[in-house]
Amino acid sequence: MLAPATEDRAGRALSRWLLVGGIGAAAAGGLHVAVAVDHLEAGELAVGFFLLTAAAQLGLAGWLLVSGWTGLRPDLRLVSLALLGTVGLIGLYLVAHTTGLLDAFAVHDSSGHAGGAHGATGHDPGIDPVTGVDYSTGIAIRSDGPVAMSGEVAPARHAPGILGPVTVAAEVLLIAALSALLPTAWRRRTVNALVGLGGLAWVLWFTGVLG
Amino acid sequence: MKIETPSLNRRDVLKLTAAGSAAMAIPLQRGLSAASASELDASKLPRPYAAAFKAPPVLEPVTTDNVRSNVYGYVPADYVPVPGNAHYPGEPVRGSEYLGTDYYRITEHTVMVQLIPGMWTKMWGYNKLVPGPTIRTYLQPDPDNPGRKIPRRTVMQVLNELPRRHPTLGYIPWTSLHLHGSPSKPQYDGYAGDLTNPGEWKNYQYPNHCAPRTLWYHDHGVHHTAENVYQGLAAQYHLVDEELEKALGIPRWDRQKAAEGKPQYEFPLILSDVMFTADGQLMFDDDGDSGLYGDVILVNGVPWPNMKVEPRKYRFRVLNGSLARGYTLRLSNNMPFKIIATDGGFMEFAQQVTSFRIGMAERYEIIIDFKDLKGAKVQLVNDGVDNARDFDHTGKVMQFEVGTKVTSTDGNAWPSVLGAPHPAMTVKAADRSAVRRMRLHRSNSMWKINDLTWDDVVQSNYEYIFANPQQGATEIWDVENSSGGWFHPLHIHLVDFRVLSRTISGVTQQPRPEEKGPKDVVYVGENETVRLLMRFDHEDGRYMIHCHNLSHEDHDMMFQFQVGHHDIDCDSIRSDPPKPLPAPDFLPVLPAGVNPVPPVPEPTAPETPESAPAPDTSSTSTTETVPPADAGTTTQSVPPPDGGATTPPVTDPATAAVGGAP
Numbered sequence: 001m002l003a004p005a006t007e008d009r010a011g012r013a014l015s016r017w018l019l020v021g022g023i024g025a026a027a028a029g030g031l032h033v034a035v036a037v038d039h040l041e042a043g044e045l046a047v048g049f050f051l052l053t054a055a056a057q058l059g060l061a062g063w064l065l066v067s068g069w070t071g072l073r074p075d076l077r078l079v080s081l082a083l084l085g086t087v088g089l090i091g092l093y094l095v096a097h098t099t100g101l102l103d104a105f106a107v108h109d110s111s112g113h114a115g116g117a118h119g120a121t122g123h124d125p126g127i128d129p130v131t132g133v134d135y136s137t138g139i140a141i142r143s144d145g146p147v148a149m150s151g152e153v154a155p156a157r158h159a160p161g162i163l164g165p166v167t168v169a170a171e172v173l174l175i176a177a178l179s180a181l182l183p184t185a186w187r188r189r190t191v192n193a194l195v196g197l198g199g200l201a202w203v204l205w206f207t208g209v210l211g
Numbered sequence: 212m213k214i215e216t217p218s219l220n221r222r223d224v225l226k227l228t229a230a231g232s233a234a235m236a237i238p239l240q241r242g243l244s245a246a247s248a249s250e251l252d253a254s255k256l257p258r259p260y261a262a263a264f265k266a267p268p269v270l271e272p273v274t275t276d277n278v279r280s281n282v283y284g285y286v287p288a289d290y291v292p293v294p295g296n297a298h299y300p301g302e303p304v305r306g307s308e309y310l311g312t313d314y315y316r317i318t319e320h321t322v323m324v325q326l327i328p329g330m331w332t333k334m335w336g337y338n339k340l341v342p343g344p345t346i347r348t349y350l351q352p353d354p355d356n357p358g359r360k361i362p363r364r365t366v367m368q369v370l371n372e373l374p375r376r377h378p379t380l381g382y383i384p385w386t387s388l389h390l391h392g393s394p395s396k397p398q399y400d401g402y403a404g405d406l407t408n409p410g411e412w413k414n415y416q417y418p419n420h421c422a423p424r425t426l427w428y429h430d431h432g433v434h435h436t437a438e439n440v441y442q443g444l445a446a447q448y449h450l451v452d453e454e455l456e457k458a459l460g461i462p463r464w465d466r467q468k469a470a471e472g473k474p475q476y477e478f479p480l481i482l483s484d485v486m487f488t489a490d491g492q493l494m495f496d497d498d499g500d501s502g503l504y505g506d507v508i509l510v511n512g513v514p515w516p517n518m519k520v521e522p523r524k525y526r527f528r529v530l531n532g533s534l535a536r537g538y539t540l541r542l543s544n545n546m547p548f549k550i551i552a553t554d555g556g557f558m559e560f561a562q563q564v565t566s567f568r569i570g571m572a573e574r575y576e577i578i579i580d581f582k583d584l585k586g587a588k589v590q591l592v593n594d595g596v597d598n599a600r601d602f603d604h605t606g607k608v609m610q611f612e613v614g615t616k617v618t619s620t621d622g623n624a625w626p627s628v629l630g631a632p633h634p635a636m637t638v639k640a641a642d643r644s645a646v647r648r649m650r651l652h653r654s655n656s657m658w659k660i661n662d663l664t665w666d667d668v669v670q671s672n673y674e675y676i677f678a679n680p681q682q683g684a685t686e687i688w689d690v691e692n693s694s695g696g697w698f699h700p701l702h703i704h705l706v707d708f709r710v711l712s713r714t715i716s717g718v719t720q721q722p723r724p725e726e727k728g729p730k731d732v733v734y735v736g737e738n739e740t741v742r743l744l745m746r747f748d749h750e751d752g753r754y755m756i757h758c759h760n761l762s763h764e765d766h767d768m769m770f771q772f773q774v775g776h777h778d779i780d781c782d783s784i785r786s787d788p789p790k791p792l793p794a795p796d797f798l799p800v801l802p803a804g805v806n807p808v809p810p811v812p813e814p815t816a817p818e819t820p821e822s823a824p825a826p827d828t829s830s831t832s833t834t835e836t837v838p839p840a841d842a843g844t845t846t847q848s849v850p851p852p853d854g855g856a857t858t859p860p861v862t863d864p865a866t867a868a869v870g871g872a873p
Contacts, residue, residue, distance in 0.1 A: 017217040080796035090234045099239035107561070125434065125666045125767075130673060130784060131404060134386075135666075138406075138434045140380035140495075146250065148379055149333070149442055149493035165235050172231035179227065180217040191223045198230030205237050 011071060014181075018068030021177030022061045025082075027170035029057030035163055053089060057174075064201065074181065083178040086171050087197070092168075093168060094201060098210035248486040248506040256487070257327055257507060257514035258525055260610040264518035266478045266511055267446060269469065270314040270344035273368075274797050279355075281308045283364075283396055283416045284787050286779050296778070304780045306396060306750070307420035309364040313348060314797045318370040319386055319430075319444060326507075326514060334443040335373060335384075341848070342481050342532070343428070343446030347464070348419050350452045360452065362419035367428070370412045370794050377438070380495070384409060385432045386439060390448060391572060392426035392554060392731055393417050394705050397752030401431035402783035403665060403769065412794035413787070420749070421707075422556035422633055422729070423452040425528040425574040426482075433665070437534050437761035438495060441503065441861060443512075445475030445532050447479045457538040460624030461551065462526035462578060474618045477526040478518075482569075482608065483509045484536050487829035488498065497762040500658070501697075502535025504600035508593070510609045517610045522585045523617045524625055526551070526578050531569045532698050534761045537596035537698060537734070540608065541566035545587050549625045552576035555707035555729025559632040561625065567725040568596060570700035570734035575725055580700070584613040584791045597737055598696060633668045635707035635729035638746045642685040647678055649690045651735060651758060651768065658758065658768035665757075665769035674786070677756060678772040680747045687711070688743045692735040699763065701741075702732045704754035705774065708745035715739050732759055751775030 032054035039046045060082050067074045077168040096102040125135035141147075179190050219227070249256060269338060286302040322336040337343030346365065353361035373384040385408045389401025399415045407413050430436055430444040449464075456463040462476035469475065484505035491613065497503040507514050531538060542548065542565075549561045555576050561578075569575060581589075591608040595601050650661050657664055661677070668675045680686055688708075692699050707729040710722040718737050726733070735741050757769035781786045 006216075013217050022540070057519060094237060113389070124671065128404060128669055130669075133404075133406060135434055135669070137383045138385060138432065140377065140382050140435055140438055146248075146488075146494040146496035148488045149495050157744060168235050172227065172234065175231075176219060176224070176227050176869070179223065180219045183215050187219075187223065191219075191226045194230040195226040198233040201233040201237055205233075209235055 014073065015068045015071070017177045017180045018064045019072070021174055021181065022065035022068060024170050024174030025057045025061035025064060026179055028086075028167055028174060029054045029059075029061055031163060031167040031170060032057060035167065038161075038163060044136065056085070060174075076182070079181050080180050080186075083175060083182075086175050086178070087194065090168055090175075091170055091197075092208065093164065098205070102147075213735070234765075235800040248494070248496070248600075250489045251327070251491060252485040252489065255327060255330070255491070259511060259515035259604055259607045260517045262328075262513045262516050263621075264478075264516035264609065265511070265513055266817075267340060267342050267345050267481075269464075270315055270338070270346050273316050274314045275311060275363075277311040279308065279310045280364075281305045281669055283418070284398070284414075287785065287787070290779050290785075298779045302780070304396070304786065307418045307831075308361065308679070309418060309420070310351065310353065310361045312364040314366045314368070315346060316368045316370070316794075316797075317343070317388075319373050321374065322443070324443075324512065326485070326509070326512065327487065327491050332487070332491055332493060335439065335540065336443045337428075337446055341443035341446070345447045345449065345479060346428070347449045347451055350419070350423060350450070350454075351852050352454075360454075362450075365417040365419060366797075367415045367417070368794055368797070369407060369415060370411060370792060371407045371409050371789075372547055372792075373409050375409050377435075380438060382435050382437075382438070384435065384439065386444065387431040388413075388415050388428055389704075390415070390417055390426055391702070392421075392424055392430045392448075392574070393419070394421050394749035396750055396786075397754060397781045397783040398786035400704055400754060400783065401754070403431065403433035403755060404669065404784045405788070406432065408788040410792050412792055413789040413790040416597050419450050421450065422457065423450045424552065424554070424556035424729075425449060425479075425530065425576060427530050427532070427572075427574070429532075434765050434819050437497060437503065437765050439668055440532070440761055441485070441495060441534055442493065445481065445483075447481060447528060447530060449528070455557075455630070456622070459626055459629060460525050460622055461626070462622045465621070474521065476521075476524065476622060478618075479511065479529070480527045480529045480609075481509075481511050481532045482530065482538060483512075483532045483534075484605065485509060497638070499656075500548045500762045500766040502760050502762050504602075504605075505533075506602035506605060508605055508608055515604065515607050515609055517612055519612045519614060519616050520581050521617045523620065524578050524580045524582070524623050526576060526622075528574065529569060530574045531571050533571055535571065536599055536605070537568065537570045537700075539566055539568045539594040539596055540591060541594060542589050543592050544584075545808070546579075546584075546589070546839035548577055548579045549627075550577050550725050550728075551625070551629055552726030553725065554731045555635055556633055557629045558728035559636060561627050561629060562727060563627075564724050566594065568723065568734060569725075570596075570698065570732065570759070571761070572700055572732045573730075573734065579611075580625065581611060581613045584611075585615045586613060588612050596698065598698065618791065633707070633729040634748075635745070636709050638685055638709060638744055640685075640687060640711065640744050643687050643744070644680070644684045645678065646687040646689070649677065649688055649701075649756075649770075651690065651692045651701065652694065653697075658763040658766055660756065660768055660770040663770060664767035666767050668769070668771060673753065673771070675771070676753065676773045677770045680772070680774055682751055682775045684746055685744070685746045688745070689740055690735050690743065691735065691740040693738060695737045697760075697763075698734060698736045698739075699768070700732050700734050700759040701756065702759045703743075703745070703756050703772075704731075705750060706745045706747060707731055708733070708743045711742040712745050713739055747774045750781065751777070752775055752781035 002211055020175035032050050036047045127134050222449050248430055283305045283306045286298050286300055288300045290300045292299050317337050322339040323331040324334050324341050326332045334341050348365050349365055350360040353359045369388050371386050377384055385406040387401045387405050395417055426448040428446055428448050430439040432439055464475050464477040473773040485507050486505040488494050510516050545565050547563050547565050549563050551561045590610045593606050593608050652659055690701055710726040713720050733741050751774050752771045753771050755771050757764045
């Protein structure tokens with residue numbers, strides 16, 4: 001049994017980390033809704049995945065916030081599962097933006113370009129009133145990523161834009177909170193494993209596997 | 212299992228932060244990294260200074276003649292005379308006099324080139340070459356006017372045999388050949404509305420009646436000039452005064468030595484930058500019409516070449532053929548060299564420099580003396596310009612590997628005084644009839660000149676003009692770039708101008724050393740206003756003004772001015788439109804002294820009222836009269852290519868080529 005003061009302190013800490021985790025999960029879930037909208041052109045599979053992820057994270061957020069409000073301790077298996085799932089999502093994000101493995105779900109990032117004269121701004125040179133030439137037929141297909149001049153159009157890797165890093169930041173916050181909720185021994189091993197994964201990511205980047 | 216008191220100690224927070232940084236930073240590094248733009252594996256990218264230097268070949272004309280004339284085509288046969296207008300179908304369009312014509316055929320093809328060792332890159336080329344072949348034309352003594360020089364006319368028959376659609380970008384690759392630096396008539400100037408579609412051809416006629424200089428010919432097809440030039444549609448063209456070059460003693464390309472296979476001491480250097488896909492094809496990414504910055508520098512189509520030179524003086528005709536990249540060039544040992552000519556030709560005084568800046572489409576002729584570098588290697592390097600996107604190797608351009616033996620000491624001088632000042636440099640500001648202001652800017656994602664785009668010009672039926680000087684008028688133009696994010700190399704067609712001053716952030720300065728010669732492109736840097744002085748000589752008609760960042764030009768930083776009048780004799784679009792392939796062969800060479808333009812009967816004033824419908828000429832019969840072999844003349848009555856009205860008899864192959872035509 002813990003002393004009342006200690007128990008009180010533990011309760012406050014629990015509420016605080018549940019709140020932090022809830023905010024992180026809610027932010028990540030909300031951002032994944034935006035990501036789903038951003039991937040509309042990538043197909044139903046991609047959109048469905050992001051919506052499912054958003055639903056899971058919003059559900060997790062609700063569960064964490066309700067737990068914090070009611071003072072109920074969340075089940076360790078669910079915390080562990082949420083932690084693994086969130087780490088997995090970040091791993092997928094890394095793979096998607098540093099390799100070509102998920103290019104099938106890539107979309108063009110139009111936010112990074114100020115120009116986009118044709119299409120993006122609605123500029124259409126139209127018909128030459130003197131010669132009758134339709135100048136729109138002389139304009140290259142718009143693409144905001146690198147386009148091969150010959151052969152097939154090279155799939156443009158979807159730039160992470162602002163949504164990506166912000167979502168990852170929210171998920172890192174969620175991971176911190178979920179780690180904090182783990183028992184001390186588990187927490188240490190989990191944090192060490194996460195550092196190992198981070199180091200591995202840097203090694204893979206330095207060696208050119210990622211990038 | 213009970214949950215213990217939740218917590219994270221400082222060490223845990225640090226560890227999680229470190230792990231999180233990997234997740235956040237690695238995906239972003241691609242955008243932040245400046246190592247390369249290409250997707251090609253680094254191991255396959257060309258290595259600087261590994262490939263041998265090469266120069267494009269000099270193109271021989273298909274045929275030549277020695278006919279003295281001043282005719283540059285004829286008023287089209289389908290032109291409907293207008294009351295009160297003296298022009299009539301078949302009327303010769305006259306210009307400056309020439310003595311002889313060189314006829315070239317230039318075909319725009321798809322071609323596979325080896326830019327990367329072991330890989331073939333699909334490009335577009337003039338006569339299947341990237342860059343295209345060099346054309347050289349020579350001023351010659353005028354036998355009728357001792358002491359005076361007279362040019363030869365150049366006729367370039369351009370055949371567009373490109374695909375009907377660009378294979379990946381989807382546009383119709385119409386082209387419009389611009390001989391940059393030539394005071395050509397408007398109908399031969401590569402006007403944006405004068406389009407040669409795939410399956411069409413056009414004869415461009417160039418007068419060469421200007422000071423000797425380095426010109427270049429490149430595509431000017433509206434809205435996709437950047438893509439077409441990027442794929443290879445560019446080459447140099449030299450107007451040469453051989454007598455002057457010999458008198459100056461400067462290194463020069465020697466026709467005689469070329470025929471004998473002896474070493475040359477003058478070379479073109481066409482700079483460009485490209486990037487590659489993983490399979491070695493060209494990538495095009497101009498970042499939303501901002502500009503394309505490749506990570507591989509090409510010189511004459513060779514990545515970072517190594518050139519073997521003798522320990523003596525060499526002359527290089529440097530052209531920046533990049534779409535958006537400016538260069539600041541210097542030798543790696545900071546050795547001084549001389550700039551002897553600018554866009555419009557020789558400077559009065561050579562400028563000794565250790566570096567110079569060159570924006571897109573600018574040309575500078577430089578002489579480098581390698582005599583003190585026997586057995587050494589020296590590199591031409593690029594210190595870059597503001598706002599250029601640099602990569603690992605864009606600071607390198609090419610390498611000179613200096614030998615120990617000199618084969619010839621011909622043309623081994625670099626005089627400081629190069630002769631009388633160029634006509635453009637003698638124009639006096641006091642003679643100006645107007646001072647105009649031009650603002651280069653971007654708004655609503657469009658590149659504009661004085662708030663107008665080229666599309667606005669088109670929609671005005673090409674009537675919008677920036678200025679309408681009379682021929683011979685002198686004007687001052689102030690060109691302003693108030694942006695801190697872009698520079699604009701502004702090109703004014705037709706004229707050579709003088710840079711009077713450069714005002715940077717409110718402080719007025721003298722032109723840079725390399726700008727102290729005649730120019731047709733001026734580097735308008737960030738937050739700069741450049742004052743230009745020009746006289747509108749040579750021709751009447753409408754000419755373009757545009758930024759030579761070709762993505763800017765395409766979308767839509769282009770305007771026009773009109774010198775004197777605008778009519779069917781100088782109509783950029785209607786005077787000599789392209790025709791469907793097949794293109795006819797050029798006529799046989801005419802004997803010297805044959806009058807190329809038989810008298811054309813002066814037409815009577817048209818009887819049809821202005822409002823009357825145009826006569827239907829489609830059913831007019833055509834005839835071809837072949838002269839007898841001993842007639843001493845090749846006068847022919849020529850059917851127009853479209854089978855329309857009979858053209859008055861002419862002998863000019865540039866407009867009356869029929870032999871071999873179906």
